[in-house]
Amino acid sequence: MMVYGAIEAGGTKFVVAVGDEKGNIIKRETYKTTEPAETMQQVIQFFKQYESDLKAIGIGSFGPIDIRKDSKTYGYITHTPKLAWRNYNIVGALKNEFNVPMGFTTDVNAAALGEVKLGAAKGLESCIYVTIGTGIGGGAVVRGEILEGFSHPEMGHIMVKRHKHDRFTGNCPSHDDCLEGLAAGGAIEKRFGKKSALLADNEEVWNLEAHYLAQAVMNYTLTLSPERIVLGGGVMKQRQLFPLIRQKLKGLMNQYVKLPPLDEYIVPPMLEDDAGITGCVILAVQTYEKEQ
Template sequence: MNATTRFAGIELGGTKAIAVIAEGNRIIDRRVIPTVAPGQTLPALRAQLDRWLAEAPFAALGIASFGPIQLDPAHPDFGHILATPKPGWTGATVAATLTDGLACPWRIDTDVNGAALAEYHWGAGGQCTSLCYVTIGTGLGGGVLINGRAVHGAMHPEIGHLRLRRTIGDTFSGSCSFHGDCIEGLVCGSALRDRFGMDPAYAADTHPVWRHVAADIAELCGTILLTTAAQRILFGGSVILSRPFLLPWVREMVVDRLGTYLPFLYTGSAEQILQLAGLGTEAGPLGAIALAQAALNAAGR
């Protein structure tokens, strides 16, 4: 592998999908496709891969998909979307549609695991043996890396569906169709629309609901720190990026709740532990490229 080796990547998100082609980890071309019905979105992505293949071969493909998704290669539903609140996508054959007939190695993982891997190699996760990437946007997802490897087990981490301690006085019942007031049902884009009773983009920074949102995110961070011993939690997604005051509030609340128990957590260290993703909006597309490079390395090429 060298700096000019070509890799293809697909970041399949809940709102849009991004197909990229890269030389090394430098993206040289991309196409953005709305995530509509799987019968439209997936063939359009595959057609783009075929167009790039016709121009020049790529060494490997990485697929970073929203979840939940079956990642066990031995399972008959490997590469299929599992039960999801996104209409029409339960059972979608993501991997097969995108890879059937390809001669190159490929790897599929969650979009957040991919983004965590990209941050580990090229972003704000360098030198970390334990890392969590959290995106808050259309949904909420979290990818966990230990020693540079994504955590897999019975499936993959489903951080967005943790049900956490609520702030006293916050009566919002949540918007998740599966769990109501899980963390995704409290702070993702559609949840915020319900909480504010309007498009959250028009909610003033001084609106008191933002303190509840920060408290919910702080509770999530505390849970991640206590359960994974993450050295760093990196944030991406439109919700956290559009309201820069949220992260300082989250840090303050996490230190207040856990700083007397976790010896590594205090006001000074919280700025290092809880950060915005170093790659910004490129964490997702580069996550797909990181997965492609991992696929090539695993194939010994």
């Protein structure tokens, strides 16, 4: 039986799986993200069980990463705040063990691919997936392919207009007024003194959050004009955010461009926490087919 390997490399955990050519997960495991030597040994041991049937591996990693095939550091996790993983050659470590094609992208790009193929954007040609959790990241699929250029998108660090009553200094070490610094889960916790899950009934929190996320959705819409925007991550488990974001987006757009019905345009992930690992299986399948 042909199987395709998948690795969703996250800052706190690695999810590994094998799946079939349709993106269905056959077997999966989760390992804590510790030192590279320890975590990668577990990853490699998992795939060794399937080595004779393994056709390709798709890797969706926390970043920043180097996705340029002609670069000396292609396949590396680069300037990450997780110091043990900084400048770590994750693709190279796997290539040393498995002689199969490997696809390499960001975790959010992989999630976008999962949602457009099997999730909330299934049947469409394009979507953006944004995760709003501890940090904020976004990926895009255009005409069924992951959007990449000189590097990969960093949608969490676009600049947004600060709310006139927001005195919070921001939570990003690089930028004062970026989306992640003002609207990620870490920013909510620092601003209000509690994790977002404990603030469900606080209307001020979610109105402020929607103020920033609606601006981001407007920017993504005007730049890429996707058919659907999927908002996932821990913060978006507060489903009351969706109508607030749609309402504020409508006001910001002020009928400037035509949009799909907003309850179909801005949606939660259908695959929920499986979007990333499913996308990694699909990436493996795509990579294998391209190399045939």
